Amino acid sequence: MASQLAGKAQEVAKEDYDKARLLLNDAARSGSYLYPVKGIFYFLTHPELWKPLRSRLLPYLTLYSSVLGSMFFFTYLPQVAIMAFVNGPLAVFTTALLILNESSTITGIISKNYLLQDAILDTFDGTLVARNSSNIVAEGRELNARGDSIQRLGKALKTPFKRFSVNELVRYVMYLPLNFVPVVGTVAFILLRGRSRGDSVHDRYFQLKGWPTSRKSKWLKDHKGPYTAFGTVATLLEMIPVASVVFSFTNTVGAALWAADIEAKENEMAGSTAPELREAAKKAE
Template sequence: MSGGFVESVQHKAQVVAKEDYEKARVLINDAARSGSYLYPVKGIFYFFTHRALWKPLLSRLSSTLALSAAVVLSMFAFTYLPQLALLVFVNGPLAVVTTVLLVLNESSVIISIISKNFMLQDALLDTFDGTLVSRNATGIVSEGRQLKSGGDSIQRLGKVLKTPFNRFSPKALIRYVMYLPLNFVPVVGTVAFILLNGRSRGESVHDRYFQLKRWSNAQKSNWLQEHKGPYAAFGTVATLLEMIPIASILFSFTNTVGAALWAADIEAKDTEMTRGTAPGLREAAENAE
């Protein structure tokens, strides 16, 4: 009887593992086909070749650099050794590296919370909208703010008509703290920690785009559920870039540019996502209103 029970458990475990593998394979294939992981990199090149988009960053540069330096130095001074002492028991010599990654990720979260909620919200909004304007997506931008005639893409931005990006949610912070113990698993745990935070990061990159589209929460959820792989891939690359000390603020802006470029391509139906199921999903979402 016990043998039959063990075999039953093993069979169920194999079924679950196979289902999870298939789900992961589908997500990876969707992400690869969409090319979403390239948009953070495209954002870097687009940002540096369009000087008008520098204006929002330059207006906040000194204060954000000071914040980044203070947070990173403080985190390494006060949290690196205690966390290293814990991780060395499970990661061995690799703890030196995994602890650095952990502290950088923690610093990135703290910098993101403070800067995006209290220092950069308006600047990131202008960067997103300005990028859309530079891509001639003025129709959708006009749904959320007034546009002026003449001038560069930033100078054309007028009064904001809709409340911009959502502020950092307590749910995101709770999720981050829940994932922290993964770092006690050698290498694989740290990778999983970054991937999970990347997935969470990806879910918020198009908040402004969805707002301009006037989508309800249900519509946004449907779209994100349909395209989990692409958004997780974008979020993971964006998270890795924003983990780089000091430069994390710069990459917050380039990632915003990348997200806007992606939104412009979706709007122009010029992505793999919009050549497949996306148009039907959009129509269904609009009909649900």
């Protein structure tokens, strides 16, 4: 009996290892993990994309300061008492990091649903316009003929971003205890958060393309590795105190750059396939 259980455990471990290896290989080949970094540089070199961030910066900092102060005041001592059992003297530091993460997450959920929603939408669409993908953006909003990439954005006809997500909060609470396991638990927590984060980065792109839920789900399933890699890097950046709001916007820029590259690749494939289809049609005649 013991040998059978051991054999089954090895089989399951090998299966999980193979799946993880495939995901890592897919992520590495796609280069998706680089897009959050590309988003930073693109954002810095295109000042017109700063406008949505500037319009929301002060309200965000006020919200973040309030959440962070309240979390340290009300939850630091209870959490450090719990963390002391697993982290010992390091609990003072690990609890502080945990509260920073919690505060960032709470602020992110509130701000993205109620404070930054329109600004992030403008940043995504503006980046697509800057990347000469206006035809995609035109499927979801009016576009002006003149101005920079942000000034050209007119009234939004479609808005993909959902309001407060109970599922997102539940997942966060479920994953939170992983932080009590030193190192390994924290890494697992970040990866799980990254996977969840990755699943939503192209909501706007899918909407502009008019994809139904079934096609979107299949695409995300087929590209799980790349989206998890993007989401993990984006999550790490957004965990940085205070600067998290800036990285929320640069990650949005990175997601839009990735979407523009996907679109360009699809157009290139369609362009190369079309002559072949026409030739086949002629032969059929």
